[in-house]
Amino acid sequence: MEHTVDPSEHTDVQQTRRARRNRDSHAARIVVVGGGVAGLEVATALGKLGSDSIDSVTLVDSDSAHVWKPMLHTIAAGTRDLAQQQTTYLAQASDAHFAYQPGEMCGLDREAGEILLAPIYAPDGRELVAGRRLPYDKLVIAVGSGANDFGTSGVNEHCFMIDSRRKADAFNQEIRLRMVRCMASGEPLQVAIVGGGATGVELAAELVQLAESATAYGALGEAAKFRIVLIEAGPRLLPSFPEEISEATRVRLQALGVSVIVSGRVSCATEQGFELANGELVPASLRVWAAGVKAPEFLTRLGLQTTRSNQLLVNDAMQTSDPDIYALGDCASYTLPGQEAPLPPTAQVAHQQARYLIETLPHVLERPGAQTVGFAYRDFGALVSLAHYDAYGSLGKFGLFNGGVIRGRLAMLSHIMLYRSHQARLYGFWRGGLLWLIDLMNSRLRPSIRLD
Structure with a gap:
């Protein structure tokens, strides 16, 4: 089921958000949700960039470390050592000059320009961290996908x-x-x-x-x-x-x-x-x-356009139906001009989309409203x-x-x-x-x- 956004509501949200940003700061707070191939590459590159148009870069992920997704089967079989192949977010954040926030995104307040993070619980049920709100000016959703059981019993x-x-x-x-x-x-x-x-x-x-x-x-x-x-x-x-x-x-x-x-x-x-x-x-x-392959279900509750597989629909600028919110990788659905099927959920696609956003987002922030070249995908096999x-x-x-x-x-x-x-x-x-x-x-x- 696809979700649509009321254009008048969309305009009101944009005006409120723009007024808040002009009042507070000209530099943007960028929040990246999901530390997979696309999300971690974006946070790393933009964190190292040090642009005057970027106030801060924050990565949000419910896990503490990243493993290249095409390698997960080797971790599962034990033919590779998990400790050697993982990238801990705290260490990467320190090296690449971005902030890391542990937590799982569970909602979105577009009018306030904030994402909602679910409480964090210990294995024994204790609440370690209460639910929080994290403000953003530009939001990048790259939460990946999981296997799809297609409703199969058991x-x-x-x-x-x-x-x-x-x-x-x-x-x-x-x-x-x-x-x-x-x-x-x-x-x-x-x-x-x-x-x-x-x-x-x-x-x-x-x-x-x-x-x-x-x-x-x-x-x-x-x-x-x-x-x-x-x-x-x-x-x-x-x-x-x-x-x-x-x-x-x-x-x-x-x-x-x-x-x-x-x-x-x-x-x-x-x-x-x-x-x-x-x-x-x-x-x-x-x-x-x-x-x-199926994207997380919470994406269908954000008020953005989604597909039957819960993926966020994006345009050739990797923007969702809200131009301040981008989606990359497995959780995004983009169909090339002239094609019938969207791009496949692969690491190759996620990397190319991340590279595109790394190159274009700083220009968007420096010159708001300027025309950008759309995303072009090259199939390397x-x-x-x-x-x-x-x-x-x-x-x-x-x-x-x-x-x-x-x-x-x-x-x-x-x-x-x-x-x-x-x-x-x-x-x-x-x-x-x-x-x-x-x-x-x-x-x-x-x-x-x-x-x-």
């Missing part, structure tokens, strides 16, 4: 999701406990993953690597006790990739021992596993839901990594490239460079390079999987 009760740092770590803690039981009792450990997109495919491959390494360390006994099933509702894996890559991925996963089920629509999740629409039961002691076994990539159509497919070491290196580029944007070239060197050294000196 998913919330019986399935893990790995769409955040905390959820990925929770799954990793659970699978390590199950491995201890498997080692002691000899009972099989079967993991079933629903969703044959990049997240599900990459998680399945990382779990194969986990089983292989755990067996080498003596933590599993025979590898046959660890079984992995990947379930996709559509006719093929990786539906957004060329069919050549989809088929190669299926063959490679099956060669690694993964059971792949396509055209397998899940009707419900239970403690025993997943029930398919055809009545078949896929048994699983651990169940992961990695299908679909897509990559999928099957742990250290293989990788595939589809090339974008631009410049000398006109589509095509890459695989093997070149695709692996390309996938690695996406992450290292993100680190360089956050930390700078030299510090980002040192982090890469430390990762390489740790890969030689430390266990290949998390064993603690």
Whole structure:
């Protein structure tokens, strides 16, 4: 359901907000909600900018640290160390000269120009911080997205999701406990993953690597006790990739021992596993839901235009139906001119939108009302990594490239460079390079999987 904004109300809100800003200060208070790929890059770049038109930059996130979202499946499998790969917001805020406020946005007072933050509670239920209001002149919403259960019965009760740092770590803690039981009792450990997109495919491959390494360390006994099933509702894996890559991925996963089920629509999740629409039961002691994409539901209650997936509709300036409020990344829906479908919720899109806003917002603040060039997206293709076994990539159509497919070491290196580029944007070239060197050294000196 889409929500519309009354134009007269919109004008009144703008006049009130403009009068308040002119009275208080000519420099803008920028609030960025969400510390994912887009949000953290925007807060970091604008914090370092030091422009006279920017009074302050504040990042709001309910978590304490950031992990590059395309890496969450490695954290879930334990093939990468969470502590090494996360960026703590307080440390990044200190280095990049922005402020960090812990909290979860739950509402918006557009007339007052304030966001509402929910109270913060301790695990035992104590209220640590009361609900607060945070003023803004320009608001950037980049709260990302989560998996979409499509109303499937039992998913919330019986399935893990790995769409955040905390959820990925929770799954990793659970699978390590199950491995201890498997080692002691000899009972099989079967993991079933629903969703044959990049997240599900990459998680399945990382779990194969986990089983292989755990067996080498003596933590599993025979590898046959660890079984992995990947379930996709559509006719093929990786539906957004060329069919050549989809088929190669299926063959490679099956060669690694993964059971792949396509055209397998899940009707419900239970403690025993997943029930398919055809009545078949896929048994699983651990169940992961990695299908679909949906933005947080609270976005539909802000008085801004949204889509059925709760995404905020934006124009080519990344503005919502309120021009002082921007939306980026997975929680934003933007359709390129001449296209029917909106841009996909990928890290590539989030980064390009963040880069656009980093370049244009200071000019908007310095020259209010000035015309800006709209956002232009360049499709660089897509990559999928099957742990250290293989990788595939589809090339974008631009410049000398006109589509095509890459695989093997070149695709692996390309996938690695996406992450290292993100680190360089956050930390700078030299510090980002040192982090890469430390990762390489740790890969030689430390266990290949998390064993603690």
